[in-house]
Amino acid sequence: MATSGGAWRTGRRSKVRRLPERGLYDRATIEAVLDEGLVCHVGFCGDEGPVVVPMAYARVGDAVYVHGSPANRTLRATGTGMPVCLVVTLVDGLVFARSGFHHSINYRSVVIYGTAEEVADPSEKRAALDAVVEQIAPGRAAEARGATGEELRATRVVRISIDEASAKIRTGGPKDDPEDIEAGGIWAGHLPLVVTPGVPVPDVDCDERLGVPDYVAHYRRPSGPSPATR
C-alpha cells in the first residue's frame, strides 16, 4: 500500500486491459469515486459459487467498511480474511452514436481487490458506523444519536483493506466511424444523467418545529468527473 497521496498498487487483476485509455490509477481519482458513491457491490466466492451483494459503505483511509446484522451471510462469510472484489459505479450519462455498435454509457467506476476482516475493536466499529452515516450525508453523524454498546454488539462491521484498486472513466460524446459521420442523417450526442434529490419527507412522528437540516434540504452529491478528467 502506498502512503497517502500516492497511488494504490495496481496488480495484474486490477489493470484495465480493455480500452486502456479509460484506465486511471491515481489515488485522488479513485478516492473521489469511492467518496461519491452510495452503494458498493461486494463479490466473493461462496461455497456454491459467486455471490455479489449491494451494500452501503464508507471509505476510511485505505479501507472500505461495510456493516450489517451479525447473521448477515455476506459479512459472516467474508469477515474471516476472505478475498473480495468491491466495485463502486457512478453512471454519468448515455452516449448516442450513429451506429448501434458505438452506443455507450458515461460512467466512473472503481474496482477494488481486498481482504475482508471482521472488526472486533469497539472504537473502530463506532468510527466505521459513523463513517457510513457520513457517507450518506456529511454532517449527519454529529447530529444523530451515536451507537449504544448494545447496538455495537448487534452490528457486524467488516473492514475491506484495499490491496489493489483502479478506476475506469468514460466521458463525452460518441466515437463513431468516419463513414457514419460522413453519411449523416442520425442525431448523435450524449445525455448527462445526474442524481437529483427530491423534496425531503419528514417522518410522521417528527416534530414539525424541527427544521429540515441543511445537509438534507440542500443535498447534493459531488457531481461530474473530477476536473482532471473532464
Add this chain to the structure above:
Amino acid sequence: MATSGGAWRTGRRSKVRRLPERGLYDRATIEAVLDEGLVCHVGFCGDEGPVVVPMAYARVGDAVYVHGSPANRTLRATGTGMPVCLVVTLVDGLVFARSGFHHSINYRSVVIYGTAEEVADPSEKRAALDAVVEQIAPGRAAEARGATGEELRATRVVRISIDEASAKIRTGGPKDDPEDIEAGGIWAGHLPLVVTPGVPVPDVDCDERLGVPDYVAHYRRPSGPSPATR
C-alpha cells in the same frame, strides 16, 4: 424456469434471509428493476479469486445479455458455461433516522444466479445488441445504424440464463426505536433521489438541422417502486 407471468425459481442462494419483509420474488417486480437499470454488476470466481465488473446489459425474456470486445476478460472467462451472480441496484433515496444505527438507503435490487454462455448465432447476437441499445433508450435501435457483419464478429455477446432471481426493496422513512422517537429533538425522514437527465449535448459533427430525438429530449427512466410495493 417458470413460464412467463410466473415467478422465477427461488433457491437457497437467492432467498432473502436478512430482513425477509424486504424480499420479493414475483416476476413483475424483478423484471421492472431489471428493465429500469442501466448498469449491472457481474460477479464470477476467477482463477485468482472473485471478480466483479460493471456492464451495460439488456434483459430479453428469461436471460440477461452483456457484450464487449472478444478480448474482454470477463466475457472470455464467463462465456464458457460459468456460474455468475448478476446484480442490478437502483438507489431511490436516503433514510435519516434519529439514531445512526437506523440510517438506511431506499433501494430496489435484483440478484440473479445464472449461467453464462457465449452467443454464437448471429441473429441472436444482433437481437441482443439491439436490446442493449433499447435498454439505454427505447426507440433508439430502430433509428441507429444496425450492426454490420464485421461489427458482429468484433463483438462477444454473452447470455446469462436466469436460474434463480430475487428482488429486495426498501421504501419509506426511518424505523427508529420508540425511545428515540419519544426523546425527539433530531429531525428524521427520508430524501428521495431520482436520476435526472441534463441537457442533451449534440456531437460536434452532428448536423444542427437534425432535431434532438424525443426519446433523448424527454428522457426518463421509469421512476419509483412499482405500485404494488409503494
